[in-house]
Amino acid sequence: MFDDLRQYVNWLNEQKLLNVVEKKVSSELEITQIVTKLIEKKDHTVIFENVDDNKIPVVANLFGSESHISNALGVKNLDELYNMSDQIISLIDKENNSMKEKIDMLFTVLNMRKIKPKTIKKAPSQELVYEKSEFNFSDLPALKSWPLDAGKYLTAAMVISNNPINNKRNVGMYRIQILDESNAIMHWQSYKGGSQNENHAKELGINKIPVAIVLGCDPVSMWSASAPLPPDIDEFLLSGFIRSKPVELVKCKSIDLMVPAHAEIVLEGEVDLNDYRDEGPFGDHTGYYSPVSQYPTFNLKTVTMKKNPLFPVITVGRPIKEDYFLGKASERFMLPALKKITSEIVDVNMPAEGIFHNFIIVSINKKYPGQAKKIMHTIWGLGLLSLTKIVVVVDKWVNIQDLSEVFWRLGVNIDPNRDLMITEGPADDLDHSSEYYRFSGKLGIDATAKIKGEPRVREWPEEIVMDEKIVDYVDQNWGKYGFKD
Helix, strand or coil: CCCCHHHHHHHHHHCCCEEEECCCECCECHHHHHHHHHHHCCCCEEEECCECCECCCEEECCCCCHHHHHHHHCCCCCHHHHHHHHHHHHHHHCCCCCHHHHHHHHHHHHHHHHHCCEECCCCHHHCEEEECCCCCHHHCCCEECCCCCCCCEECCEEEEEECCCCCCEEEEECEEEECCCCEEEEECCCCCHHHHHHHHHHHCCCCEEEEEEEECCCHHHHHHHHCCCCCCCCHHHHHHHHHCCCCEEEECCCCCCEEECCCCEEEEEEEEEEEEEEECCEECCCCCEECCEEEEEEEEEEEEECCCCCEECCCCCCCCCHHHHHHHHHHHHHHHHHHHHCCCEEEEECCHHHCCCCEEEEEECCCCCCHHHHHHHHHHCCHHHHHCCEEEEEECCCCCCCHHHHHHHHHHHCCHHHHEEEEEEECCCCCCCCCECCEEEEEEEECCCCCCCCCCCCCCCCCCCCCHHHHHHHHHCCHHHCCCC
16 A cells, blocks of 8 residues: 555556656646546546746645546445445454454454554655745646636645544545635635534634644545544544554644655644635535635644655536546445434435535335435434435435436326425535525425325336246247347
8 A cells, every 4th residue: 555645656657547648737627627628538646746846846646536536445346335344344343253253353342552642753755844934825737727716726635633622633624725825815714623623622712723734645645634524433443443553743843743654745833713704715526616605714833844745736617527527436435324223224325417415315224114214314313424415215225326227216206295395404515596695495205105194095006027038938938030249
């Protein structure tokens, strides 16, 4: 598994999975358009060696397909993430273990110690140390992604802050709008860990929060920063689990935080809770410019970096973009935990067109009347899933990863008078359609087959299925019909 971003990029190059652009390119719009075309063509990761004559190369399209994200996480496919998560859930779930199982569990728990973050004193990420007068935001090849963006942004920033109540670490991935050489706006959305730490600080009367912005890290830790983990669960522990080895950390030079020792660039500073400024507009993953809103300001203090750092970017916009594949990996990894909470769930799909929070498709093992509506309420009551705008529920035999089949079931299985449920609740910060900021209506659609006890007078029909013997017979004789396999 890769220790840092450079090691991963070198591996991609060895596998002939890396595009290298030597031609000078612009940080304003041009890189976004290039990466958009690469994602559309399912092309490789790209490194831009000359961005506005800046000496720091820019790495893009790190996660722009399922194969990209699988390579980054060191798995063959995203189902491996599901299996890894399921093993942990199964371990926790066992109640009547045999002696052998108890011993196996003991060794597994002991092995967990090997994946906890490890502190070191001397780190590659601190080979160079600068005061903000020597190196600052203006020296970074940050992007202006879309024509109406308010300015240049950090789009692949891992933001580290601590809960001031219990000192638990949070690592989130938030966009950051650069204002000038030493100030930027921290866009941590209201339901994310960084924002919660902001709220805790206010409750304690704290006006400034130490924050570290990490630009470039091992790819597993970059994904972990985007994962919707429960509060106070360390993202670096998740990264260590996926990597099967700990993330090495080092103490910052000017603030009391720990950061990845193999990071490319680290920006140390504070978020000032007395200084809120207008952030945006920004062309976001919704495909629209997110409206201007106020967020706190980050004040730069110190910059540390490797001698020859890379600068990662993630391009967002109208789907499908890199953020979809980051989210799909999280969906697969979190599914076993969701099934543990409610065993009636068989599978979930958060399609790219739904932008994560817009809709989720759920298949269930239906056994009793009203079960689909119960699942809708369950989804709306779970952490960040509470932001989901539309929940579609289908039966367990539906392949919900096939949107064509899902829309067919929607067309033939619902009666709008009976199968739609409208309610309201919290909305994502980026939802521009809602009448009120962070509060919107919600729609549940029951596209399951209706069973006895549900409000239906007529008998539910049988679904058309071909006789299996005929299917096998035709398959065996396909060539004899004169058709090519």
